Amino acid sequence: MAGLPLLPGYSFRDPTITKFHLPHQFDLRNGYHYPCPVNIGIGNRPLDTEGIAHFSSADPIRFNPSLTYGRVKEYPVSRFIPHFALYDKKCLAFRAFFKQSVFESPLEHERVRHVNIIYFLEDDTITVMEPEVKNSGIKQGRLVRRNRIPKTALGDFWHWKDFNIGIDVAMYGIVYHIADCDIFTKEYLQSQGIELNDPEEMPSDPHILDRQLKIKPHGHKTKLANDRMRQFLEYDGKVLRFFAVWDDRDSEYGELRPYIIHYYLADDTVEIQEVYKKNEGRDPFPLLLRKMKLPREWKDIPVDLPSAEEAIVYYTPKDFLVGETIYILGRRFLICDTDSFTRKYFKEVFNITQRYAIDVSEKIPPPPAAPVPPYLGFGSPEDSMQSCLTVTIPQPPKKDTVRYVANVSKYLRYEAVMDWVHPEDKDRKFVFSYSLSDCSITISEIPQKNSGFMEGTYLRSTRIPKPGTNMDDPEYYTPADLYIGALVVVFTQRFIITGADLFVYHYMETNPEMFPQNVIDNICNYMIQMGHLKEDATNHRKTLGEEEECKKNFVC
Numbered sequence: 001m002a003g004l005p006l007l008p009g010y011s012f013r014d015p016t017i018t019k020f021h022l023p024h025q026f027d028l029r030n031g032y033h034y035p036c037p038v039n040i041g042i043g044n045r046p047l048d049t050e051g052i053a054h055f056s057s058a059d060p061i062r063f064n065p066s067l068t069y070g071r072v073k074e075y076p077v078s079r080f081i082p083h084f085a086l087y088d089k090k091c092l093a094f095r096a097f098f099k100q101s102v103f104e105s106p107l108e109h110e111r112v113r114h115v116n117i118i119y120f121l122e123d124d125t126i127t128v129m130e131p132e133v134k135n136s137g138i139k140q141g142r143l144v145r146r147n148r149i150p151k152t153a154l155g156d157f158w159h160w161k162d163f164n165i166g167i168d169v170a171m172y173g174i175v176y177h178i179a180d181c182d183i184f185t186k187e188y189l190q191s192q193g194i195e196l197n198d199p200e201e202m203p204s205d206p207h208i209l210d211r212q213l214k215i216k217p218h219g220h221k222t223k224l225a226n227d228r229m230r231q232f233l234e235y236d237g238k239v240l241r242f243f244a245v246w247d248d249r250d251s252e253y254g255e256l257r258p259y260i261i262h263y264y265l266a267d268d269t270v271e272i273q274e275v276y277k278k279n280e281g282r283d284p285f286p287l288l289l290r291k292m293k294l295p296r297e298w299k300d301i302p303v304d305l306p307s308a309e310e311a312i313v314y315y316t317p318k319d320f321l322v323g324e325t326i327y328i329l330g331r332r333f334l335i336c337d338t339d340s341f342t343r344k345y346f347k348e349v350f351n352i353t354q355r356y357a358i359d360v361s362e363k364i365p366p367p368p369a370a371p372v373p374p375y376l377g378f379g380s381p382e383d384s385m386q387s388c389l390t391v392t393i394p395q396p397p398k399k400d401t402v403r404y405v406a407n408v409s410k411y412l413r414y415e416a417v418m419d420w421v422h423p424e425d426k427d428r429k430f431v432f433s434y435s436l437s438d439c440s441i442t443i444s445e446i447p448q449k450n451s452g453f454m455e456g457t458y459l460r461s462t463r464i465p466k467p468g469t470n471m472d473d474p475e476y477y478t479p480a481d482l483y484i485g486a487l488v489v490v491f492t493q494r495f496i497i498t499g500a501d502l503f504v505y506h507y508m509e510t511n512p513e514m515f516p517q518n519v520i521d522n523i524c525n526y527m528i529q530m531g532h533l534k535e536d537a538t539n540h541r542k543t544l545g546e547e548e549e550c551k552k553n554f555v556c
Contacts, residue, residue, distance in 0.1 A: 019043035025082065035079050087121035092160055092185045094119070096169070096176040097202055112205040115143060117169070117176060119160050124148060126158060128171065133208065144171060160189075166197040228267075235265035240345060242320050243337040245360050256362060259288060259333065263317055270294040270315060272328065289328065298329050317346070322355040336360050375472045380463065399438070407436035412507060414482055415499030416443075427451060430458060430495065432488070434479055436507075439463055441477065443490065464490055479507075480515050483522045502532050 023040050026033040041047045066072060094117040102108050116129045128144035148157045149171050163169070169176045180199040181189075189196060240263040248254035260273040272289040276282060294315045319326060325334050337357035338346075346352045373388060375381050382397040389395075412434040418425045429446040440461040447455030465474035466481075467489045477488065486497045505527050508520050527533045 017043055017045070025080075026085075033085070035081065084122045090121045090184075092119040092121065092163070092188065093117070093182045094163060094165075094178045094185065095180040095202065096178045098174055098176050107210075108207050111138070111207060112203050113138070114202055114205075115176060117163075117178065119163065120146065121160065124157065124159060126171070128176070133205075135211070136208070161192075161194070163189075164194065164197055165199055232266045238265045238341075238345075239263065240265065240317060240320070240342045241339045242335050242342065243357075244333040244335050246331055246333055248331075256360065261320065261333070261335075262291075263320060264291065265317075268293060268314065268316070270328075294328060318350060318352070321352070323358060334358075334360065372472065377471075381472060381474060404437045410436040412436065412479055412482070412504045413501040414497050414504070416488065416495040416497050419487065419494035419496050424452070428453060432482065432495075432497070434477075434482065435461065439476060439478070441490075443495075459490060464488075479504075480519055483519045484526045485522070499530075500526060502527065505533075 020043050022042060023038055023044070025035060025038065027036045028034075039047065095114070096117050097112055097114050100111045100113055102110055113130060116131065118127050118129060120126070125146045126144070126149050127142065127146040130140045130143055132140050150156065151158045151162065158169070158171075163178065165178055165181060167178055169178060179202050181196075186196060242261040242263070244259050244261050246257045246259060249256060258275040260275060262271040262273065263269075264271070269291045270289070270293070271287065271291040274285055274288055276284065296313045296315060315326070320335055320338075322335050322338060325332060327333075336359075338354055343354045346354050372385070375384055378384065380397075383394075386397055387394040414432040414434070416430045416432055418428050418430070420426050420428075427448060428451065429448070431444045431446060433442040433444070434440075435442070438461075440463050441459070442457070442461045443459035445453065445455050445458045463476045465471070465476055469475040482488070482497055482500075484497055484500065488495045488497065500523055505523050508515050508523060512520065524533070
């Protein structure tokens, strides 16, 4: 019977079928709807696709490609979700406006009313809502109830594909101009391939603007809750201390004077304390300003001060920052430093880090050095300098104690003759004794028979300056200047060194950095000639012989 054509007389109704309801598509689990697979048809009758007649068998070897090429990856079948469940509670929102004419009114001609056009995607219905505006005088709310709105007289309805920004939409005789939409609407329309126009600004209602201009704003000043007792109990004994200076150098006889500013947190009062130095010569007034609430503008204080105290602006702790300049009763103070408690208070209470201390001390230039008077010739230049350094009792010049202890009783002796001019001085001989402890020279004359000169000390221990040096800072003779054949001028008297002691040579060997090489060679040759260095002379001859032999071999 299933193969009979659908013609009158060929269709038969099964009298055993009495149920024609559709199977349900959702199951309710824990308050949520879950789609269920549909395996039965109308009236719980099995579907034809579930019957054995629709089962087709095939040769697995011939028709199953997975056995030859491998198993194909199977993707899970997406669950079927109905249209009304997929777009449930998803709406497209457009911001629009329309103009309503006002008749028989000399004050206004039209009203601009803002509306929201909401399009429900689950069933393609539309509603128009007007937001509430206070004191508008118009009944607002839902202007068009939710339903499918006809677009033309032919029965076409408005669809979301017909909406865009900047177009006019006619609904039941009212033309709405769409100016903008929300973010979800933009994303949805762009994902469907619709290019949106640029958003427009919503015009304002002239009646509402006119009323807002006429209404005067009502201001109310709320008094701050100022609990004096609580402030006193919490901050009693806590004082902020600031170090400041008053720069009064612009006026005549002005100066930079230091002060200490105390800010009492218990009652918000300020006290300025004087800072005195020893022997300053000022009257001992302890305070420049006694404890009081400090106003910012002290010239604008009203006459009725007790009653108008709230109108005065006073200094607060935030005004006292390091590096800032404040004016206290006409005086300019620079905050240059604070104590540790004040820095900690600003950091914990105001979250403000005070800057480092500012150095405002005046840089006094050092006094010019006193000129050294010229040497007068009495005593040594060092003694004359000590009389200039001390006024009352001159102190002796300081000596090098370390050098004195290390070289006490050590002398370098040289034999000398006088560079004579008169024939009677030709045979006179002298001994120069150079003291290594104080760098002085003693000259003694060697006795000669029938010379007519008294032997003994010719010059006592004295530091001998070199000729041609500055007498205020002279340069004295040293052991490096004393060698065989050296000319020594002793206070205009000329002497020639003719000999030296063996200790001089040993001292030069011990301290070669104090003598030039030519002086050391000069003394060494003299000692070899005198026969004092026999071993050195033998070694010297051997060295000369080896050098001559090498030269001969080289020539050959």
